[in-house]
Amino acid sequence: MFNPFTRPEIPMLRVLDADGRITDEERKPPLGDEDVLDAYKRMLFARTADAQCISYQRQGRMYTYPPNLGQEAIAGAFGRVIRSEDWLVPAFRELGAWLQKGVRMRDIFLLWMGVEEGNRMSDAPRMLPPSVPIASQLLHAVGIGKAMRYRKEEAAVFAFVGDGGTSTGDFHEALNFAAVWDVPVVFVIQNNQYAISVPLRMQTRSRRLADRADGFGIPGIQVDGNDFFALSTAAMAAREYAIEKGPVLVEALTYRRGAHTTSDDPSKYRAPEEEKIWETRDPLRRLRLYLESKGLWREEDERALVDIYKQEIDQEFQIAEGYPATRPEDIFRHAYREMPVDLKRQQAEFEKYLNWKEHYQWQS
Amino acid sequence: MAVMTMVQAIQSALAVKLAEDDRVMVYGEDVGVEGGVFRVTQDLQKRFGADRVFDSPLAESAIIGTAVGMCIAGLRPVVEIQFSGFIFPGFNQLLTHVARYNNRTQGRYSMPMVVRTPYGGGVRALEHHSDSEEAYFAHTPGLKVVIPATPHDAKGLLISAIESDDPVIFMEPKRLYRAIKQEVSEESFSIPLGKAKVVTEGDHITVVSYGAMVREVQKAMVFAAKAGIKVELIDLRTIYPLDRETLARSVKKTGHLLVVSESPSFASVASEIMAAVSEDVFLSLEAPPARLTGFDTVIPLPHGEMLYLPEPERIFYAIKNSVEY
Ligand SMILES: Cc1ncc(C[n+]2csc(CCOP(=O)(O)OP(=O)(O)O)c2C)c(N)n1
Numbered sequence: 001m002f003n004p005f006t007r008p009e010i011p012m013l014r015v016l017d018a019d020g021r022i023t024d025e026e027r028k029p030p031l032g033d034e035d036v037l038d039a040y041k042r043m044l045f046a047r048t049a050d051a052q053c054i055s056y057q058r059q060g061r062m063y064t065y066p067p068n069l070g071q072e073a074i075a076g077a078f079g080r081v082i083r084s085e086d087w088l089v090p091a092f093r094e095l096g097a098w099l100q101k102g103v104r105m106r107d108i109f110l111l112w113m114g115v116e117e118g119n120r121m122s123d124a125p126r127m128l129p130p131s132v133p134i135a136s137q138l139l140h141a142v143g144i145g146k147a148m149r150y151r152k153e154e155a156a157v158f159a160f161v162g163d164g165g166t167s168t169g170d171f172h173e174a175l176n177f178a179a180v181w182d183v184p185v186v187f188v189i190q191n192n193q194y195a196i197s198v199p200l201r202m203q204t205r206s207r208r209l210a211d212r213a214d215g216f217g218i219p220g221i222q223v224d225g226n227d228f229f230a231l232s233t234a235a236m237a238a239r240e241y242a243i244e245k246g247p248v249l250v251e252a253l254t255y256r257r258g259a260h261t262t263s264d265d266p267s268k269y270r271a272p273e274e275e276k277i278w279e280t281r282d283p284l285r286r287l288r289l290y291l292e293s294k295g296l297w298r299e300e301d302e303r304a305l306v307d308i309y310k311q312e313i314d315q316e317f318q319i320a321e322g323y324p325a326t327r328p329e330d331i332f333r334h335a336y337r338e339m340p341v342d343l344k345r346q347q348a349e350f351e352k353y354l355n356w357k358e359h360y361q362w363q364s
Numbered sequence: 365m366a367v368m369t370m371v372q373a374i375q376s377a378l379a380v381k382l383a384e385d386d387r388v389m390v391y392g393e394d395v396g397v398e399g400g401v402f403r404v405t406q407d408l409q410k411r412f413g414a415d416r417v418f419d420s421p422l423a424e425s426a427i428i429g430t431a432v433g434m435c436i437a438g439l440r441p442v443v444e445i446q447f448s449g450f451i452f453p454g455f456n457q458l459l460t461h462v463a464r465y466n467n468r469t470q471g472r473y474s475m476p477m478v479v480r481t482p483y484g485g486g487v488r489a490l491e492h493h494s495d496s497e498e499a500y501f502a503h504t505p506g507l508k509v510v511i512p513a514t515p516h517d518a519k520g521l522l523i524s525a526i527e528s529d530d531p532v533i534f535m536e537p538k539r540l541y542r543a544i545k546q547e548v549s550e551e552s553f554s555i556p557l558g559k560a561k562v563v564t565e566g567d568h569i570t571v572v573s574y575g576a577m578v579r580e581v582q583k584a585m586v587f588a589a590k591a592g593i594k595v596e597l598i599d600l601r602t603i604y605p606l607d608r609e610t611l612a613r614s615v616k617k618t619g620h621l622l623v624v625s626e627s628p629s630f631a632s633v634a635s636e637i638m639a640a641v642s643e644d645v646f647l648s649l650e651a652p653p654a655r656l657t658g659f660d661t662v663i664p665l666p667h668g669e670m671l672y673l674p675e676p677e678r679i680f681y682a683i684k685n686s687v688e689y
Binding site: 133195325362363 | 393394397398399401419421422423425426449450452453488489490491492493587590629630659660661662664665666667668669671672677678681
């Protein structure tokens with residue numbers, strides 16, 4: 001009997017194989033050697049900064065941090081395509097894209113040091129702070145997109161989410177609104193196959209998260225999230241499509257090589273063998289092999305550059321560490337644009353207490 | 365008896381009820397294999413099987429909404445919302461269904477579920493990981509709200525919550541998860557909901573608190589003792605239904621009331637306690653009922669968080685101000 005419930009397998013977009021060889025010339029993005037080299041260096045910077053963050057956290061100089069290791073090509077490729085007139089609506093694991101949007105490392109450190117100022121994202125234009133409530137930011141992206149259409153702006157919104165985030169209502173509502181309103185939003189799923197400990201198969205039965213797009217009448221593609229070239233092709237095409245035709249969904253299939261955050265221990269829920277496999281598929285390794293094969297990069301270049309980056313990053317960190325202590329007025333200042341009298345009273349009482357505390361004869 | 369942290373005591377309560385009652389189901393994000401991000405459900409899946417203790421996809425509305433269905437079908441779900449700050453996608457289910465189903469169906473379908481969730485500040489966490497949301501739930505008719513302050517109470521109260529035929533929001537002060545160790549029975553025991561505990565007796569002032577602030581009040585009491593002030597400390601344990609009787613009895617004796625909590629103050633549990641005490645023993649009050657709470661601002665990120673949370677010195681200051689009124 002004919003079984004109507006079967007679907008053809010749609011191949012994932014891939015251009016560069018795990019050994020750094022181009023497998024699909026036709027789908028390669030129009031980038032010159034200089035561009036590729038520059039992209040690689042930026043990814044290397046992000047990776048170095050990421051590792052520094054983990055080490056500062058270990059030293060107790062920073063709080064919880066979510067590592068990007070293994071996912072850098074996504075932020076690297078999209079970060080190049082996102083222009084200053086485009087909006088970047090982050091989840092929280094796109095360090096490289098933030099940097100390319102103009103966010104300074106010192107302010108990113110402030111963010112993970114729990115300093116409010118960090119959330120200003122260096123006041124980089126059209127850059128939102130990370131969104132801690134998973135997937136809630138996607139609806140904001142749609143609202144921004146609606147405003148852009150209204151103002152007839154020729155630009156796009158890039159909104160990021162993880163695979164876990166695709167289970168939320170907000171994800172589905174955002175895709176549906178975006179489709180109905182026909183807004184220029186590029187939804188990027190960083191499918192790193194885990195939501196903390198929960199593996200993708202416990203999150204969804206979809207073989208491809210990109211297929212969700214079908215249900216909303218918008219195009220969705222799955223791309224190799226460790227392949228800088230395929231990602232660049234996808235990002236460029238997505239931007240163009242979003243502006244000209246409407247929302248698109250890009251699922252970038254990758255792997256979170258590190259812990260969920262510095263408070264997480266992946267050995268509780270996944271095998272080291274699995275981590276080993278994905279080490280060989282690492283996005284930076286892949287691009288480096290490509291560059292080396294073309295004579296554009298050597299191991300010594302890498303070592304020298306990482307040393308320079310480390311110093312640069314450490315300088316930024318020291319600036320962040322020098323940030324002054326929070327003062328009482330800082331807590332109250334931004335609660336409202338116009339401070340209610342009741343808050344003024346609370347602040348005055350608090351300051352009175354602090355003054356008393358300083359002068360009271362505490363017996364130890 | 366065993367020495368337990370609050371994490372272990374809650375785990376022990378869950379294990380007791382999973383063993384005693386096959387209608388009890390435990391689920392939520394990362395609850396199964398990982399044993400929860402705070403390890404509260406550690407090993408429960410191994411012990412009771414993946415059909416009793418399991419991971420859910422990442423969707424709070426679905427976690428609470430499916431629990432409604434399980435209650436209708438006769439189960440007793442105990443769901444975990446990983447952090448109280450993420451309960452809001454599920455708020456719709458809580459307010460529009462969980463809190464009303466028994467009333468709507470005229471007693472035909474009750475909602476014997478427990479929503480466990482870590483709340484509160486002082487652990488230097490990201491935004492949305494430090495808030496105190498108890499007032500939203502306490503304000504909602506149909507819900508009970510429970511907040512333990514010790515491992516022993518956490519176990520006994522959770523067992524009662526699971527046995528309750530009404531839905532219970534069980535808020536766990538994450539700052540105390542591993543901060544205190546205490547002898548706790550490994551057996552099944554319960555502590556009735558709706559009963560406050562007089563932790564320390566005293567004549568000069570009644571200090572009412574709950575959750576992580578109870579321990580801060582105890583630290584402040586060291587300063588108070590040195591200043592010759594005898595504090596009667598009451599740990600509320602259940603926010604709703606409120607144990608007005610215990611509060612009234614105490615304030616009748618002391619004539620002074622201070623409520624200490626870490627939530628914002630406007631329209632808060634602290635306001636409610638002040639109102640209740642004023643109504644019940646107005647003529648016994650020798651000073652205006654006072655509260656020391658967080659400010660009516662967003663709780664700051666870690667860099668400024670300790671300014672916001674009532675600290676022992678500030679609690680002592682408030683005690684002193686009331687007593688010397
Ligand atoms: C609404 C909500 N629920 C729960 C959490 C706690 N939490 C933080 S990250 C995370 C997993 C996110 O997984 P995914 O979307 O796949 O992104 P990834 O961390 O893998 O980048 C969870 C459950 C949260 N931040 N927001």
